[in-house]
Amino acid sequence: MTAFGLVFLVALILSTALRLWLGARHIAHVQAHRSAVPPQFASDVTLEAHQKAADYTSAKTRLGLVSAAVDTALVLWLTFGGGVQKLYEAAAGWFDGEIARGLVLIMLVAIVTTLVELPLGLYRTFRIEERFGFNKITPALYWIDFVKNAALAAAFGLPLAACVLWLMDVSGGYWWLYAWLVWVAFNLFVLAIYPTWIAPLFNRFSPMNDPELRDRVEKLLQRCGFRVKGLLVMDGSRRSSHGNAYFTGFGNSKRIVFFDTLLTRLTPQEVEAVLAHELGHFRLRHVVKRIAWIFAASLAFLWLLDFVMHQDWFYAGLNVDARSIAVALVLFFMVVPSFTFLLQPLLSSYSRKHEFEADSYAAQNASASHLVSALVKLYKDNASTLTPDPVHSAFYDSHPPALIRIARLQRSRA
Numbered sequence: 001m002t003a004f005g006l007v008f009l010v011a012l013i014l015s016t017a018l019r020l021w022l023g024a025r026h027i028a029h030v031q032a033h034r035s036a037v038p039p040q041f042a043s044d045v046t047l048e049a050h051q052k053a054a055d056y057t058s059a060k061t062r063l064g065l066v067s068a069a070v071d072t073a074l075v076l077w078l079t080f081g082g083g084v085q086k087l088y089e090a091a092a093g094w095f096d097g098e099i100a101r102g103l104v105l106i107m108l109v110a111i112v113t114t115l116v117e118l119p120l121g122l123y124r125t126f127r128i129e130e131r132f133g134f135n136k137i138t139p140a141l142y143w144i145d146f147v148k149n150a151a152l153a154a155a156f157g158l159p160l161a162a163c164v165l166w167l168m169d170v171s172g173g174y175w176w177l178y179a180w181l182v183w184v185a186f187n188l189f190v191l192a193i194y195p196t197w198i199a200p201l202f203n204r205f206s207p208m209n210d211p212e213l214r215d216r217v218e219k220l221l222q223r224c225g226f227r228v229k230g231l232l233v234m235d236g237s238r239r240s241s242h243g244n245a246y247f248t249g250f251g252n253s254k255r256i257v258f259f260d261t262l263l264t265r266l267t268p269q270e271v272e273a274v275l276a277h278e279l280g281h282f283r284l285r286h287v288v289k290r291i292a293w294i295f296a297a298s299l300a301f302l303w304l305l306d307f308v309m310h311q312d313w314f315y316a317g318l319n320v321d322a323r324s325i326a327v328a329l330v331l332f333f334m335v336v337p338s339f340t341f342l343l344q345p346l347l348s349s350y351s352r353k354h355e356f357e358a359d360s361y362a363a364q365n366a367s368a369s370h371l372v373s374a375l376v377k378l379y380k381d382n383a384s385t386l387t388p389d390p391v392h393s394a395f396y397d398s399h400p401p402a403l404i405r406i407a408r409l410q411r412s413r414a
């Protein structure tokens with residue numbers, strides 16, 4: 001084994017061990033706090049609901065442990081096990097051109113990955129979500145979604161991959177810069193067409209009719225100086241009873257989408273407070289900042305890919321004989337997560353900082369106490385644990401733990 005192969009193997013083993021350790025800690029912590037509702041929630045959350053949340057969290061985390069092991073086994077097979085080499089040889093046997101071979105290789109890797117992860121997805125939806133009463137999707141709709149997602153991935157992913165491979169092939173030393181521009185344009189294009197072309201393939205959207213709620217929401221938007229194209233309700237209940245609200249679109253075509261499951265559970269004041277939080281994310285430029293970070297990071301990764309694809313040790317270390325741009329592309333994005341996993345706590349804490357900021361925006365522009373009561377209902381309805389393991393939470397959670405988040409809101413109310 002070469003030095004680079006060894007470095008990658010160590011990174012893969014350490015990141016997998018860390019994932020398993022964090023998951024095991026989380027389950028142990030949640031189970032240790034299963035017997036009592038935290039005193040701050042005692043009046044709102046029953047012991048039964050608290051225990052359901054503990055068991056639901058443990059079941060999801062346990063599946064996450066299996067998933068970590070499966071992911072690692074797959075990466076080991078694709079690299080040291082010679083999987084990428086075999087798939088590339090198959091592609092090379094069918095096609096001549098470098099780009100055609102590359103596209104087939106990318107498709108084969110995507111198909112293998114999808115098939116390996118399929119049982120985990122089925123188990124999550126039809127065992128875990130079903131057992132805890134959240135699943136509303138029928139097997140027929142599940143497979144229809146699966147086919148639609150695969151068709152979309154092919155329709156958008158293949159032209160993008162072909163374009164990037166072509167740039168890598170013909171445009172010389174600065175291909176990574178051109179590929180980055182294509183990547184940025186592609187992402188902006190998908191963001192722009194998502195609300196009108198993609199989302200309606202999966203859900204029905206109807207205008208929000210409730211006059212009292214409409215009135216509240218419109219007043220809030222006015223107060224915050226916000227203009228949107230539509231207030232829509234989405235039939236989220238076709239798939240799951242988990243509720244949510246989100247923004248989509250750009251500039252003046254912005255829309256606000258409420259899951260029907262959210263509207264049936266929250267009072268108009270609570271919906272207003274949740275929406276004020278979402279408006280906060282927009283007003284404080286969290287969305288733009290996030291997109292800017294992703295674009296900056298992708299430029300750095302493409303530059304790094306350009307560097308490693310010209311190094312023999314990169315291919316040799318990952319047990320691949322073939323020197324091909326597509327092989328480099330596939331290997332690179334397989335190897336990178338083992339090294340970037342340690343950045344996860346930074347990304348999570350950046351996201352939690354934004355959540356606190358959006359909460360204070362909501363406290364200023366709507367009502368902190370209604371946001372608290374909405375959050376308590378959502379924690380309860382979604383069976384989110386109120387007692388996460390602190391280390392697991394610091395590492396992964398994009399949202400602050402319930403106790404800390406609510407304590408802050410209650411202080412801002414006083």
Ligand SMILES: [Zn+2]
Pocket residue numbers: 277278281355358
């Ligand atoms: Zn938020």
